[in-house]
Amino acid sequence: MKSVEGKTLICSHKQKINIYLSQNELPAVKIAAHNLTKDIYQVCGAIGEVTDGEGKIVIGAIANNIAIKKKLEDKEIHTECLQDGEGNYRWEGYLIQEKDGILYILGTDRRGTIFGIYEFSKMIGVSPWYFFADVPVKKHDSILIDRGHKTSSYPSVQYRGIFLNDEEQLDAWAKAHTNDNTIGPETYVHIFELLLRLKANYIWPAMHVNYFNENPENGRLAEEMGIVVGTSHCDMLLRSNQNEWEPWLEKKGYEEVSYDYSIPGRNREILQEYWRESVEQNKDYEVCYTVGMRGVHDFGFKTDEIDHNTNLNMEEKKQEKVKLLGNIIKDQRNILKDVLGKKNREEALQTFIPYKEVLPLYDAGLELPDDVTLMWVDDNFGYMRRYPDSKEQKRSGGHGIYFHNSYWAHPGMSYLYINSIPMAHTGNELKKCYDNGIRKIWVLNVGALKPLEQDIEYFLTYGWEAGKEDAVTKDTSKFTEKWIDFNFSGDYGKRAADLYNRFTQITNVCKIEHLTGDKFSQTIYGDEAGVRVNKLKEIYDEANKMYFELPQNERESFFQLFLMKIHASYYANAEFYFADRSNLSYEQGKMQSADHYITKSREMMDYRRSMLHFYNKIMSGGKWDRILTPESFSPPPTAMYPAGTPALKIEQPGSNIIVWGERTPETNQKIIFDSYGMDVKWFEIFNTGAESFDFTVDISSCNEWVEVSEGFGTVIDEKRILIKLKEKCINEDKRGKIVIKTSPDEKEYQIDVFANCREDIPEHFNGHVEADGFVSMKADHFIFDRTSSDNRWQIIEDMGRMDGNVIEAAGSGYPDGNDVQNNASVNYQFLLRSKGHFLLEIHRFLTLNSTGKIRFAVSIDDMDPLIIETETNDEWRGNWRDAVLNNGEKLYVSLPFMNSGVHKLNIYMIDRYVTISKLVVYTDKDLTNLSPQLLDHNSSFIQPEVCNLGPEESYFTGNSLVVRKPNLQTIPEYSLSDMENLCTTIYSMKVGTAPLPNLVYAGIDFWNYDRLYMLNEEYPQFQKGASRYMPDQFGYKDAISEFGSGYFIENNGVIAIETEYALEQSNYANTQKSSHNEKIEWTHTQAETNGASGMAMHIKTSGLSWSNAMDAPSLHYKIKVTSPGTYRVWMLIKFDDEFSDACRIGLDGVVQPYHQQFSKGRLYTYSTKQIWFWTLLSEIDIDKGIHNFSIYGGEAGLRVDRVYLTQGDEIAPDDAAWMDSERFIK
Secondary structure (H helix, E strand, C coil): CCEECCEEEEEECCCEEEEEECCCCCHHHHHHHHHHHHHHHHHHCCEEEEECCCCCEEEEECCCCHHHHHHHCCCCCCCHHHECCCCCECCCCEEEEEECCEEEEEECCHHHHHHHHHHHHHHHCCCCCCCCCCCCCCCCCEEEEECCCEEEECCCCCEEEEECCCCHHHHHHHHHHCCCCCCCHHHHHHHHHHHHHCCCCEEECCCCCCCHHHCHHHHHHHHHHCCEECCCCCCHHHCCHHHHHHHHHHHHCCCCCCCCCCCCCHHHHHHHHHHHHHHHHHCCCCEEEEECCCCCCCCCCCCHHHHCCCCCCHHHHHHHHHHHHHHHHHHHHHHHHHHHCHHHHHHCEEEECCCCCHHHHHHCCCCCCCCCEEEEEECCCCCECCCCCCCHHHCCCCEEEEEECCECCCCCCCECCCCCCCHHHHHHHHHHHHHCCCCCEEEEECCCCCCCHHHHHHHHHHHHHCCCCCCHHHCHHHHHHHHHHHHCCCCCHHHHHHHHHHHHHHHCCCCHHHCCCCCCCCCCCCCHHHHHHHHHHHHHHHHHHHHHHCCHHHHHHHHHHHHHHHHHHHHHHHHHHHHHHHHHHHHHCCHHHHHHHHHHHHHHHHHHHHHHHHHHHHHHHHCCCCCCCCCCCCCCCCCCCCCCCCCCEECCCCEEEEECCCCCCCCCCEEEEECCCCCEEEEEEEECCCCCEEEEEECCCCCCCEEECCCEEEECCEEEEEEEECCCCCCCCEEEEEEEEEECCCEEEEEEEEEECCCCCCCCCCCEECECCEEEEECCCCCEEECECCEEEEEECCCCCCCCCEEEEECCCCCCCCCHHHCCEEEEEEEECCCECCEEEEEEECCCCCCCCCEEEEEECCCCCEEEECCCCCCCCCCHHHHHHHCCEEEEEECCCECCEEEEEEEEECCCCCEEEEEEEECCHHHHCCCHHHHCCCCCCCCCCCCCCCCCCCCECCCCCCCCCHHHHCCCCCCHHHHHHHHHHCCCCCCCCCCCCCEEEECCCHHHCCCCCCCCEEECCCCCCCCCCCCCCCCCEECHHHCCCCEEECECCEEEEEHHHHHHCCCCEEEECCCCCCCCCEEEEECCHHHHCCEEEEECCCCCECCCHHHCCEEEEEEEECCCEEEEEEEEEECCCCCCCCEEEEECCEECCHHHCCCCCCCCCCCCCCCCEEEEEEEEEECCEEEEEEEEECECCCEEEEEEEECCCCCCCCHHHCCCCCEECC
C-alpha cells in the first residue's frame, strides 16, 4: 500500500477494496463487515468486497478462531492489550491496528469484533446516528490511517442496553413507515445496528404495543446481529404479559386461568407451560431470562390464595409470599434446566428485579440463587434508591441497574416529551452504581428512543468506560463537546457544551412536563420566573445562531440531536410564564396586559405546534412523522394550556405603578439597595385601561448614584423601568426619590430610594456578606473543608439547581451518627449586619437511601451541631413527590440568636451521598416574605411560601462584586418578526398554519373500558370558530355585554351554554362562593374556543375539594325547557391531574351524586389529562318549564368551558359549529 505523509492509504474514490473475513465467522460479524462496505462507499465511494482471500482490511474474532490466528502468524500483531491479568481474553474487547499497510480489526469475541468494525466506521466519519438522526456521513476522497495506528478497548460493564418503554410514538412511526405495521424486524434492524454502533449489546424490547415473541423474526434477527434480548421486571422468561398472556390463553383454548402462581394445580401448570414455550422458542439464542413474578404488565404480584386466607395475619401472609416467590424462581430455573440442559442453564444470563412491591419481599428474606443477577432500580426519576451491601456485592451473578431518562408515571409526574435530567446528574448516579459493584447489566429506559439521542449515547458510553482514567464521560462538558464535534463540522462543541449545561440545569428545576401555574414567583426577589425565561431565551438565541452557522446539510440533524429540546423548553416555559403574568396583571389591575400576555402565551403554543409539525411532517422529508406527538395520547400529553385571566372590561386609560417586591400596589413605596446586594431593581408603570399614556421619570435627587433604563416614554400596557446602582460600593448612606409623572391624567407617583453604605469587611474575612435581607451561599463556595478517614465533601460540577455545582458527602459515612464534630465537614463564613433569630434554608439535591437514613449536621460558630434528618429517603416517603417535581427539597433550621458580625456555618457529614446545592440565611421577614412563625425560634421543617429558587448568591469575597445583567431583569420579550422568520426558515412554515389538534370525545362507552393504553375517540378540526370578546380599535372592551340576557332557551332538545355567562351575576346566570370561604369561587380563564378567544370557568386555588356539594362554589344557569325528557350532559373540560378532575351538576338545587355520572365521579385518565375534551358527564331528567341548572365544584383546578345538554345521541359540536342557545327575558 502506498504511504502518504506518515499515513497509510486504505482506499480511495471508485477503488475496489477487499475486506478479509473468514467464512467461519458468525453471522453477526458478517453483517457488520458488510455494513462496513456500505460505510466506506458512503465516505469515499470505494467499492468494498468481503472475501476470505487477501484483504487490505483484515477482520476477525481471535478467540478460538484458527483461520484468523493463521492469518496473524508472523504479523507482529500483539493482542496482550485485550487480555486480563491471567491471560484470558476480555469480554467484547477489540483491537484496531495498522501494520505493514494492512488494517487489522480484531475482536475477542463476535461482539468485540463488531465493536471494532463500527469504531473504525466512526473513525472514517460515519455517525452511529446516521439513520436515527440523519447525521450526514463525512465525505473524503480517500481513507487514510496513521502508520502504526493502534486502538484497543473493552467494556467496564458487561451488558449495556436500553428499554423501549412507553414506546407508542415509535410504534406509530413504524405503522406509518414499515410493512410490519408495528415495531418489528424492519424497525429492530435499525435499532440493533444503532446499539452495536454505540457499543451496546442488550435490549428490553417494546412491550406496550406488541410482544417480541409474536414475530419469530424478531428473536432470529437479534441473535443474527448479536443483540442479547431480555425483559423487564414484570415479564418473566421472555414473555411479554400485557399483550401475550391473553392471546396465548385464547390460542390454547384455556379458560378460567389466572396469572396467579398461588393457585395450585391446573392454574400453576398452565403458567409453567406458558413460560416453558417461551424458553423453547428462544433456546438457541443468547438471551436473558428474568425470573420472579409480578402481575400482568406493571401490576402487583397477584397472590389471591394467600391474600384471602383468613387464618394468616399480615406478617404471615408476607412470609408466605416470600416463600411462594422463592418457589416460583425455583420452578422457573427448573424449566430452564429442562429445556436448555444443566450446563446451558448455569451459563444462561438470569436477572431478578426487585421492583415496587417485590422489593419488600426480597428484603424479607427471599432466597435468591447466587448466580442470578440482581437488578437495582432508581425511583423512576433518576435517583438511585439503594445499592448492594457488602454481602450482596459478593454474589456471583453480580448486579445491574434499571435507570430512567423517560417515564410514564403516576398522574401528574410523567416525563415523556424530552429528557432534561442533566448528564452530570445521570453520570453521578452511574458512578455511585459502579463504585458500589453494579457492573453486570445497565439498562436505560429511553421511551420511544427519539428525542433522547444524546442521553442514550452518554449512558451507553459511560457503561463502556466506567472506572477508566481516560473516560470522557467523567466530564459531561467534554463529552458534549466531543459528541457535537464528531457529528458536526465547525468546532462548535465547546459552545454547545456550555449551552447544554445551562439548558439542563435551568429546565430540570422543573421539567417542562411538570410545569404548573405560578411555579415560579414573579414578585419575590424581583422576577425569578422572568429571569429563568430570559436565560432560556439567551440559550435559544445562541443555539439558533449555531444552527444557522452550520452547513445546510447538517442543520436538520443538529435540530434533532440538540436544538429541538432547547426550543421545546423555551416555548413551554415562556407559555406558562406569560399565562402567569396574565393572572398577575389582572390581579394588579393591568387590564391590557392581562390580555396581552394571554396572546403571548398562545403564540408560544403556536411556535411549539409549528416545531412539532416540522419535526414530524417536514424534517428529513417527513421521515420521522408520528414519532414526536407530546400534545396527544399516547403516551400521556405534556403540560399544556396554562390558565391566564383575560380582561372582562377595559375602560378609560389610567396609570399606576408597582415596585420591586410588591404583589399589588401599596402606599409609601420604596426601594432599598445594599452596597453588597442586588444592584438592579425595578418598578413598573402600567395602564389600567385602554389606549396609552405618556410618562417621565425624574431622578434628579439621586442621579449621582442611580440610573434608570428609561427617563420618558409611552405606556400601552405596562413598562418595567430598571433602576441600577451606578457604583456597588457606596461609602455613605444615600436617600433620594424617583418621581414619575403621567399624562394626560396628570398623576404623580413617588418612590423613596435608599442605598445603604458599604460596611467595612473585617481584614482577612473570606465569605459571604448579608444584603437585601438574606445571606445566600452556593454550596461549593465553602471556605474550609476537613476530611476524615475516607470521608469528605466533594464538589460535583454542573449539578446545581438552576446553575452551578453541588457538594456531595463522599466516602463510607458515619452510620452511628456519634461524635459529629469530628466528622468530615465544610465551613462557610458570613458577615451579618443584622442580629436576631434567623432561619436557615438548606437546598438539598435529592438522594435516596431506602434502607437507611439521610442525615447531616449543622452548627453555627462553636455551638453543638444539630443533626438534620429528612424523611424523604425513598419514593413516596416524606416530600418525595414534591422533591421530584422540583429537583430537590428544602430543609429548614431555626438558628439561635446571633449578633451582627462574622459567623461560621458548619455542615458535617453523617450519611454518604447527601448532596447540597445552596444555603440561605433569611434575616428580614418583610423582604423575604417568610411567615412570622418561621422566623421565630423553632426546629420544625416547614416549607414557607417563598420563591422557588431562593435568592441569588450573596456577595462572596472569593468572587468580584456581582454585577447582574440588566437584560435578565426585564420582562421576557421577543420580536414577533424574528420569531416568524425563524419559523419560516427553520420550520419551513408560517406560524399558525399547523393543523388544529383533534377534538377528543369521552362518550357513552368511554368508561366501559380499561383506558390505560386505549386510544381516544377523536375527530379533526378543520377551522376555528368565530372570535369573541375582542377589544375595539381603540382597545376598549366589555365582554359581559356580549353575553345577552335571560333564560337559556331549549330548542329541538338542545341547550348550549357558555359557562362564563355566570359572570353576569344576574337572576339568569350567576356564581356563588364557597359557603366556608368567600375567597374561594369560580373565576374566568381563557379557553381555546371562539377561535382561541373564548373563556371558561375554574376554581383557581389548587388542592381544594368538597365532599358536600352545597359547601362548594357553584355556577347557576336558568334554562327554559319545552321538550321534557332525559338529557345527556356534555361538558367541554380541561384538567391537569387526578387532583383537579371532579365536579357535580344539579337541577333546581338537587345535586346529582357522583355515582350517577358515567365516570362515577373521577374524570381523570392518562389519555385526557392536559387537553380540552368533551366528556359525556351524565344524564339528567328535565321536566317542561323553567329550571336552575347548576355546576358544583368537586376539585379545584377543573376548567369548564361549555355545557351541551341534548336529548339526542349526537356528540357535542366542535368550535366552528357551536351555537349558543338563544336567550330570552319573559
